[in-house]
Amino acid sequence: MQKKDIGLAVLIIVVGIIVYMRNPLFLSPINLGNTANLIGLFGLFAIGQGFVIMTGGIDLSVGSVIALLGVLFVDMVGKFGVPWPLAVALMIVLGVVIGLAHGVLITRFKLQPFVVTLCGLLIYRGIARGYTAESTAGFPFGSSYPQLEWLTIGRSFGVPHSFVAMLIVAAIMWVVLHHTVFGRHLCAVGKNEEAARFSGINTRFVTIAAYVICAVLASIAAIYFAMFTKSVQPSSHGNFYELYAIAAAVLGGCSLRGGEGSVIGIVLGAVLLQELQNLVNLLGIPSSLNFAVMGAVILLGVLADQQFAAYRNRKNTERALGLLQKS
């Protein structure tokens, strides 16, 4: 764990203690389970977003992907009777296609990630609304898919499986980022693409792969969200979710300039965001202030991190000066 991650973990614990003291319901099994479920759902695609951010890019289309694929998944399984494993596989293939499209547009055609994925945000949302003619997609009454439900919304020993899925994904991505050649190359490309290219790294492949990872994790998240909400309202489902993901990644120590970040940090970022949502609910703060609380805490967190770094720097200087005067 990096220093930043520890700081974030401490913040999460401190906020948790404060909320618990004001409202002991915070640590009740029901509340913890629900919060864990949300952490799992949001953490899944936040990790993908983190990978894109580490290349110095951004993916704004995540929320719309979740809406579009959610609609398609529900319709496929509910309306057309496609076996759910096939539908899941199709969703993942669609995720790969979307990620490839983003990556190729960004690397081959040299478009800016912001522009490409902003267009994606509009296009996928538009298709979702057009395809359903603005009507809500839902499963037929009385239908049930026991295995799929167990995998997505089931719980073992009270732990929601969405949270378990997120932990598994996080563990895999932690290894990929911190211990594989691809992970090192990803950081190198994000920090200095030119030097990476001159070292013989296939920078295009690395960048495209990051967008594919992001879109695939978004498509998996889409399935979990669809199963969680049971029905998908195409114009509001997944709205602003890309911003939750970006916020989690930034809180978790990813630099928007690229090249820096950790999977543990991103997960902790997702945890903190859901804890804040929970705080708003439990402390009786009007839920309309939800975003304001989140924005303020993120701002304070980033500011504090900055100040601590500057403080450490100053301390180091003083120590060096002390050594000099002694010698």
Add this chain to the structure above:
Amino acid sequence: MSAVQRLDLRLEGVTKVYPGVVALNDVSLQIKAGEVVGLLGENGAGKSTLMKILGGLIAPTSGRIMLDGQEYLRFDVQQSQQAGIAFVHQELNVFDNMDVAANIFLGREKVRGPLRLTDLKRMNELTQPLLDRVGARFHSDTSVSTLSLAECQLLEIAKALSMNARLVIMDEPTSSLTLSETNMLLKVIADLKAQGIAVVYISHRLGEVEECVDRAVVLRDGHNVGTLEREDVTHDAMIHMMIGRDLKALYTPPAQMSSKPILSVRNFCIKSKPDRPASFDLMAGEILGVAGLIGAGRTELAEAIFGVGQKLGGEVLIDGQHLNAKSPADAIAAGLYLVPEDRKRAGLILDFPTVENITMASLSAFTSHGLVSQKRQIEVAEVQRSSLSIKTHDVCRAANEMSGGNQQKVVLAKWLSMDPKVIIFDEPTRGIDVGAKAEIYSLMRSLADRGVGVMMISSDMEEVIGVSDRIVVMKDGVITGELPRLKFSESSVLNLAVGRVLEEA
């Protein structure tokens, strides 16, 4: 310039401490009007830090700054500018999306009328005399993107004059200039001196320093090791003070080389000069110098061979095998490596640890079951550190904490750990101090002695003539001539570089 107040600047006992390093330790410096002071020292000796203090960019940890008899407790950028201290940076700070006049008056635009619109006419009128004073041949409305590097430097000097500069600090002004451009700059410096303007001249090119300075101040490891008066400023004396010992041989003589070409380039065309093909051979065990003026297409040629940028036609053979590099990965797989011109941009990831930089290009070789082994990375990095004598306490520290020469060694270590066939060096010693230069030359030589083909692009005439076994000269994308070691001379290289045919002796 009688209107200019006579300058009297003193730094006394200045010390600057950074986390982990003492950049300056009790340094004093005095500069008077109309004086050209050479500031010398190896990279990391503290020259840049000292200049940043003069510019008000950083505050000294302790020490006094006296200007015109007055002591300054805080000396910030604004005060530095008001005092008439101006910089001509190593990395130029021009905006190439604007014209010359706009660059000169950036941040101090002349305005007219109640709406305070920019007064283009007035700025153009004011700019022209400044350009004349520095002997520039471009105009106030010329777009900066069309100017050469040397012209941009003149533009910066003109900008300094527009701010009524009394002291112009030039940091490595000639590192990317050709010989004739350098001579012109030295003339401009003499003119400035005649106008009563002081100049601090920082350069690793000791020939120029010898030619233009009144006094040379030498720094080593953040200490002031001494001052050489005009008559004592000689090549040997400067080197002795800078590195604290005599430099025996800067250049190592060549050993035997084979006549087997390890790299053959045939009718190679680059994008900017599509109808000008280049052909040459590089023998195994040879150091081939590639000389030419800036803009001759040398860097573009090297990068195209390496697979960065496009080649339009022609072929490349390595050890008799065709190489059609579409990306650096292809070239690297064939054993051809490039040490790029701009090591901070393309050679290294500065924020990354040294070990990561060394293993970046060969990371797959450090894996077991798909996972990278940090331990083996460090082992290889340590081997390179000791064989190249890279000066760092810890290979896990970031590369940007090292001096330029050591950074260049890290770039080299990256390729040396991978068993090269051909290495192309593009300006290998730009901005590197004398001591590290000698080490890099001897590394190049030992590579060649191991049978590696070494191609060295360089604009430093001393270096090209001293290090190469053979020189090819490039002009406008074509090889205009080839010189065997016996025929090396500055004039023959220059003549070929400007396209004159050599008279057969």
